[in-house]
Amino acid sequence: MTDRDPFAEGERAARDSIPREANPYLDGSDEHAPWAAGHEKVAGAIEASESEGR
Numbered sequence: 001m002t003d004r005d006p007f008a009e010g011e012r013a014a015r016d017s018i019p020r021e022a023n024p025y026l027d028g029s030d031e032h033a034p035w036a037a038g039h040e041k042v043a044g045a046i047e048a049s050e051s052e053g054r
Contacts, residue, residue, distance in 0.1 A: 004031075006025060006035040007035065009035055010034065010036060012038075013038075014038070014039045014042035014046065023035050
């Protein structure tokens, strides 16, 4: 059993400007999609705030 949270790891990666393509989980694995979703959540918010001039 692991304490890893792929969603939170994806969020952290986006905040650290790590690209989505750097997802450390194998495509199709149980962790890949949550990591990508976490990354998209934060990356989308960052992009939205940048487009608003913040």
